Amino acid sequence: MAALLSADPRPRRLAAPSRSRRASWSSRLRTSAPGSPRSGWGGIGWCLRSSTCWRRSAIEAPAEGEAFAPVRRSQDERWNINLAVARQFHARDGHLSVPRKHVEMITMDGGGEGMQEAVKLGAFIDNSRRRAATLSPERRAALDGLGMRW
Template identity: 30%
Template sequence: MYRPESLVWLEGYQALQRWRDENGITGLYAVPYDVEVEVGATEAFPLGRWVPQQRKALRVGQLDDHRRQLLDEAGMVWEPGEEAWENKLAVLRSYRRVHAHLAPRQDAVWDDTDGRSVAIGQLMANLRRKGGLGKDPERAKTRAEQLRAIAPDWNCPWPLNWQRHYRVLADLVDADGPGILDEIRPGVMVDGDDLGTWLQRQQRDWNLLSAEQRERLARLGLKPAQQPTPTPVGKDAAKKAGKPSAAFQRGIAALAQYIAREGHHRVPRSHAEEIAMEGEGAPVVVKLGVWISNTKSRRDKLTQEQLNALRELGMEWA
């Protein structure tokens, strides 16, 4: 008996729906190639082979809009990678609901819906680096919008460590009021981070923060630390005393910018980073690879605050 093509297609569509319902599947999910489903009078409809036929029909322009819409509603995976991407989004949404941010430590892990551990810290670092959302501009744009819908600051221009500390602090202020700031002293740990030391560093290095970072902290009630009145010294001595500290701050700023862009701190020795520093008339070029090597070799001469700043950026040797 001849069966119209429309009935064959409808049978495949019903098989897809039944397979998803029986397996409790929601969202995008690729159908394995060997899946067969009992549907209607057909005992073993070859659903796993029918699905690729729909992809091919779409590519050659033979799948009408109504059928595509029905398949979209049924969670059809049109391209390899879409299912994996949706799974990543599900993990990120889960993490965001618990932590109120998408700024995990780089070594952080999180369980997906099946209980499998996902290296969410490395995932976020990969997504933030150049080309991390894929080579296709339109797809990258769509994915960026999906990530912004989960957390508007997922790709903030400052290091994720800073964003994580800020979000934790903002939640504390929201829950307990600005008065909580006076109680957060160095040594106060929150989720494994020394929030008190970080808070003190923001006040001390206020002028090194971007205008938006300062504005965010100010909205929480934070103010810059009062600088002590310097003891008068000779002009040459003052220039000499201030040089190492300024050089270190430029290095830290360059390293933070590099990590925010690349998602890691493996800096080639020959790499130079151009940064804009407040108070500088033109961008400053920091020989970042050399600076890191030199700083590491003299780490026993660094102050505790400098070591803390390096550790904040993931430099384990500090």
């Protein structure tokens, strides 16, 4: 009984690594990503600028003078894409009761072998409901045609 009372209920800490192991581990972290100031990965920006990274990966390198930039779309283009995704969802499921986190895939560039793009349909539907008072009559009529629950 005395042995049970004197036992320390806290778990024992593991011993810290030796000085040589600590140094080699931290130096590997510091040099793991060229251009990272201290330790860790430091982002992948170094990989995008490095020709060796392009040769080792399956990603195609950008052409000379071509820059990486996300596709910028106007509000009307985004509305049309979101509406097309809402029509696709409604045709498949018969309703627009979409959870806020729902993401729907749509094929861009027409045809059967275009690129797949993820569209946040749940956020679009939820935001449309919240901003119903400010929607134009045409946009509101388009959503009403799909049986939108306001």
